[in-house]
Amino acid sequence: MTKNKYHFEDNHIVLDSMPKNFKKMTATRFAAALGLNRWTTPFQVWCALTRTWEQPFEDSIYTIAGKVIEPKIQKYLDQRFFMNVTIPEDVYGEDFFKKTWGDFFHNKKVFGGMWDALGHDDETGEDFVIEIKTTKRAEDWKDGAPEYYKLQAALYTYLLGLDKFVIPASFLVKANYDEPDKFVPSVENTAIFEYSLSKDYPNFEKEYIKPAKEFWKKYVESGISPDFDEKVDAEPLKALRTVEVADDSDFDKVLKEYDDNQVKIADFMKEIQPALARQVELKDIIKKHLKEQFKEDTNYAEVSTNHFTLKMTKSERHSVDSKKLKDDGLFDKYSKTTQSFTLREMAKESD
CATH class of the missing domain: 3.90.320.10 (Lambda Exonuclease; Chain A)
Known part of the structure; x- marks a missing residue:
């Protein structure tokens, strides 16, 4: 170089x-x-x-x-x-x-x-x-x-x-x-x-x-x-962008650039932190709303905004009641089915 x-x-x-x-x-x-x-x-x-x-x-x-x-x-x-x-x-x-x-x-x-x-x-x-x-x-x-x-x-x-x-x-x-x-x-x-x-x-x-x-x-x-x-x-x-440090002055520049970038990142994170926290709250509200629309045979629901589509899917899995398993030793008898809901956000294709 x-x-x-x-x-x-x-x-x-x-x-x-x-x-x-x-x-x-x-x-x-x-x-x-x-x-x-x-x-x-x-x-x-x-x-x-x-x-x-x-x-x-x-x-x-x-x-x-x-x-x-x-x-x-x-x-x-x-x-x-x-x-x-x-x-x-x-x-x-x-x-x-x-x-x-x-x-x-x-x-x-x-x-x-x-x-x-x-x-x-x-x-x-x-x-x-x-x-x-x-x-x-x-x-x-x-x-x-x-x-x-x-x-x-x-x-x-x-x-x-x-x-x-x-x-x-x-x-x-x-x-x-x-x-x-x-x-x-x-x-x-x-x-x-x-x-x-x-x-x-x-x-x-x-x-x-x-x-x-x-x-x-x-x-x-x-x-x-x-x-x-x-x-x-x-x-x-x-x-x-691969800096070759030849002397202390070069390394000082590396440290300064690192410091400047880190400050910018910290300032940026402070600025968007309220928005990030609010998004978590909003996703919980949307997830609750969509979950209420599910019936026994429903496995899918979605809602759209101007720029995004939020899709919720329902899946079932078997888990073991460990306490009863220990008491009884019978897996099939005491296994149970639970439901989980997953919400995914996808950006829409621009026109």
């Missing part, structure tokens, strides 16, 4: 100290910052950009398959479709990630990242971006590349001053993840989606680049996060 100091305010986070430098808005963070990625929220992007929290990277069968299959797709595009593919090694040499620190756009302040490959059309002389994807979710691609993938390629296309970008997608099955080295790209398992920045995103700078820069200025540079969602952002929030 980060060394950044921060505190919670309502449903966002405020940095008490800023990092020496921010991470860049790469293509994978670009759509998410704009709220256009179903898997990553703007809050999570902010956490990454400010070095406040980022999900630890762990290889999975999906990432491993992607690493193994991507070079196969590059070769497939070059040999079958004559795209004259250029890969990062061709430009930056071996260990290109270490040499570039994972950023091919050092002259850009906000945006950065690494493209998968570049292509060149000999007939038109046009250069273009190639963004390679492997997926098991073919259903997501029935109308073309998902928007957040298109925006990844579109960003690199924009940063390079190009217009065309191509997204090859290989649709994998379980066997491909088990043995990715045996995968062979073909027209049966790999589709190629071609796009144009000028045609598909004619107002790209105004509708995407500008809002992304506004996000950067409003949230990243200010150190004040976008609002988080307790459910969707549960993982980073759990990590951020």
